[in-house]
Amino acid sequence: MKKLINNAAATMVPDALAGLAAAHPGLNVDTVNTVVTRAAVPRGKVALISGGGSGHEPLHAGFIGPGMLDAACPGEIFTSPVPDQMHAAAKAVDSGAGVVFIVPNYTGDVLNFELAAEMAAADGIAVETVLVDDDVAVRDSAFTAGRRGTGATVFVEKIAGAVAEQGATLTEVAEAARAVNAASRSFAVALTPCTTPAAGRPGFDLPEDEMEVGAGIHGEPGRGRVKVCPAGEIATSMVEAICSDMPPRPGEHAIVLLNGMGATPLIELYVLYGTVAVRLAERGVTIARNLVGDYVTSLDMAGASLSVCYADDRMLSLWDAPVNTPALRWGI
Amino acid sequence: MKKLINNAAATMVPDALAGLAAAHPGLNVDTVNTVVTRAAVPRGKVALISGGGSGHEPLHAGFIGPGMLDAACPGEIFTSPVPDQMHAAAKAVDSGAGVVFIVPNYTGDVLNFELAAEMAAADGIAVETVLVDDDVAVRDSAFTAGRRGTGATVFVEKIAGAVAEQGATLTEVAEAARAVNAASRSFAVALTPCTTPAAGRPGFDLPEDEMEVGAGIHGEPGRGRVKVCPAGEIATSMVEAICSDMPPRPGEHAIVLLNGMGATPLIELYVLYGTVAVRLAERGVTIARNLVGDYVTSLDMAGASLSVCYADDRMLSLWDAPVNTPALRWGI
Numbered sequence: 264m265k266k267l268i269n270n271a272a273a274t275m276v277p278d279a280l281a282g283l284a285a286a287h288p289g290l291n292v293d294t295v296n297t298v299v300t301r302a303a304v305p306r307g308k309v310a311l312i313s314g315g316g317s318g319h320e321p322l323h324a325g326f327i328g329p330g331m332l333d334a335a336c337p338g339e340i341f342t343s344p345v346p347d348q349m350h351a352a353a354k355a356v357d358s359g360a361g362v363v364f365i366v367p368n369y370t371g372d373v374l375n376f377e378l379a380a381e382m383a384a385a386d387g388i389a390v391e392t393v394l395v396d397d398d399v400a401v402r403d404s405a406f407t408a409g410r411r412g413t414g415a416t417v418f419v420e421k422i423a424g425a426v427a428e429q430g431a432t433l434t435e436v437a438e439a440a441r442a443v444n445a446a447s448r449s450f451a452v453a454l455t456p457c458t459t460p461a462a463g464r465p466g467f468d469l470p471e472d473e474m475e476v477g478a479g480i481h482g483e484p485g486r487g488r489v490k491v492c493p494a495g496e497i498a499t500s501m502v503e504a505i506c507s508d509m510p511p512r513p514g515e516h517a518i519v520l521l522n523g524m525g526a527t528p529l530i531e532l533y534v535l536y537g538t539v540a541v542r543l544a545e546r547g548v549t550i551a552r553n554l555v556g557d558y559v560t561s562l563d564m565a566g567a568s569l570s571v572c573y574a575d576d577r578m579l580s581l582w583d584a585p586v587n588t589p590a591l592r593w594g595i
Numbered sequence: 596m597k598k599l600i601n602n603a604a605a606t607m608v609p610d611a612l613a614g615l616a617a618a619h620p621g622l623n624v625d626t627v628n629t630v631v632t633r634a635a636v637p638r639g640k641v642a643l644i645s646g647g648g649s650g651h652e653p654l655h656a657g658f659i660g661p662g663m664l665d666a667a668c669p670g671e672i673f674t675s676p677v678p679d680q681m682h683a684a685a686k687a688v689d690s691g692a693g694v695v696f697i698v699p700n701y702t703g704d705v706l707n708f709e710l711a712a713e714m715a716a717a718d719g720i721a722v723e724t725v726l727v728d729d730d731v732a733v734r735d736s737a738f739t740a741g742r743r744g745t746g747a748t749v750f751v752e753k754i755a756g757a758v759a760e761q762g763a764t765l766t767e768v769a770e771a772a773r774a775v776n777a778a779s780r781s782f783a784v785a786l787t788p789c790t791t792p793a794a795g796r797p798g799f800d801l802p803e804d805e806m807e808v809g810a811g812i813h814g815e816p817g818r819g820r821v822k823v824c825p826a827g828e829i830a831t832s833m834v835e836a837i838c839s840d841m842p843p844r845p846g847e848h849a850i851v852l853l854n855g856m857g858a859t860p861l862i863e864l865y866v867l868y869g870t871v872a873v874r875l876a877e878r879g880v881t882i883a884r885n886l887v888g889d890y891v892t893s894l895d896m897a898g899a900s901l902s903v904c905y906a907d908d909r910m911l912s913l914w915d916a917p918v919n920t921p922a923l924r925w926g927i
Contacts, residue, residue, distance in 0.1 A: 593924050
């Protein structure tokens with residue numbers, strides 16, 4: 264294992280948070296509670312909070328800033344944050360309008376955010392929880408009841424963040440977030456496993472000529488292993504998986520995220536994107552907006568995920584609204 | 596080798612360019628000449644052109660757009676583009692004010708850009724060529740006379756791009772570009788080799804417990820191989836290499852790029868950045884702006900490079916000017 268870490272794997276998350284704080288003055292890092300917040304949350308704005316295990320950067324802390332999240336709770340690598348972190352985050356960024364917990368569906372995270380919601384409610388903080396469950400690969404798994412939450416988290420955080428920035432109520436922000444999740448689907452392939460620093464070796468084996476189809480963002484099993492095939496076939500199968508789960512309506516417009524898992528060269532993502540665009544066009548889907556790059560990663564895993572949000576005009580307009588975070592920035 | 600490519604390694608660059616064109620309507624891809632241009636170059640603006648081998652994405656095509664490059668010539672993977680590409684690019688984007696060739700110092704690229712400059716001059720296009728040679732690791736190598744050109748290319752393209760956008764003359768744009776290069780230094784470490792699709796196996800061997808210190812962006816040898824050490828020590832040695840080559844003046848401000856080589860998890864870059872920031876502060880350098888992420892990559896190489904530009908107020912202001920490219924975007 265070769266990793267850019269300090270003396271112990273155990274300090275990786277705090278060490279990275281120190282770097283995050285140094286790089287981004289718009290973020291506050293609370294090292295006692297392991298919570299990252301937007302330096303200045305406007306008074307009266309509904310606050311958006313997300314979190315999950317580390318190792319998926321820039322998710323979630325890289326999406327904190329005007330127009331997107333107000334706080335994130337980074338857990339240890341691939342490990343849910345604890346309720347105390349989420350509770351501390353809620354207290355830090357609530358300014359009376361309430362908070363929305365955006366929770367990618369993994370059982371540990373879901374249970375911990377539930378406890379945190381109770382703790383926050385006991386403090387008089389109004390909480391709405393929005394589950395993200397976009398991954399069509401598996402219905403249930405050892406890690407989730409229902410679908411896993413993956414790339415659509417970026418769509419939910421961006422669009423709900425824009426709604427909150429406009430002064431919407433807690434209910435309105437939560438409803439917008441749920442609408443985005445309902446309109447979004449994802450599908451991933453993993454070419455290689457990833458190695459957590461604590462384990463020091465790959466989390467699973469993947470033969471040199473095989474890939475995991477429908478993999479989760481920690482390398483969880485998906486629909487099975489097949490021989491590695493040309494990028495065009497992979498792109499076709501990703502579009503097929505998504506569109507068969509949620510067929511596009513006539514004239515459908517979409518926001519598309521073609522996401523690298525951490526060790527995928529950008530040139531490969533563009534090769535894949537070429538066919539994704541052709542296949543979606545064949546199904547009558549107009550790609551109105553897109554992101555190509557590493558947004559929801561899995562440490563040093565090679566592979567890619569495709570996320571599609573069937574977006575109406577309002578969602579597109581909210582997507583275009585100004586945002587200023589470490590990983591997404593435009594209009595500011 | 597597992598890569599997201601289509602049936603043959605030979606089609607990787609055109610396949611990726613098809614994806615680039617699909618993803619970014621602000622770019623035009625000329626598939627005949629293998630040239631990527633900004634969809635609309637303002638009349639009378641000095642045009643900026645760069646190029647080099649593919650495999651370093653988002654460099655260079657990912658930096659085309661308002662406020663940065665007007666054209667890029669992607670070569671085959673790790674192979675210089677040919678003079679005809681550069682000549683075609685000059686003809687495509689020159690609107691009478693001339694073109695600046697921004698050339699990271701690799702011998703093949705330098706020779707080909709020289710030929711292209713002659714071809715363009717024969718067409719009556721005024722050309723200035725700016726060499727980028729920021730890598731302090733080695734003075735000469737099998738690939739370069741003088742220092743290699745690496746991460747500072749991002750600084751040069753961004754700042755000279757802003758100068759050109761303001762309506763400066765050809766001489767002024769070239770002078771600004773040279774000033775940025777003169778104020779910039781870089782240093783890299785490679786943890787793993789990278790694999791070109793055509794070769795199908797790693798370009799060099801690197802034992803499981805060693806790293807290449809001072810590596811080039813194709814994995815060229817640097818100052819030697821040492822045992823992998825903690826990130827903090829790596830960061831310290833990077834800062835030392837840069838600051839001993841170009842000592843900071845009192846009150847120095849800097850733009851810093853901490854760049855991943857393609858397969859480096861973002862969380863590891865932030866771990867590294869934490870110590871980079873501390874070490875630069877100890878030397879009296881204020882990091883005024885920074886980028887942390889993958890900007891000048893080496894396919895699937897793991898490792899990182901640090902680039903530092905000692906920037907005066909004018910450079911900082913030009914850095915902050917609006918830019919709208921696939922890989923860098925703000926203010927628009």
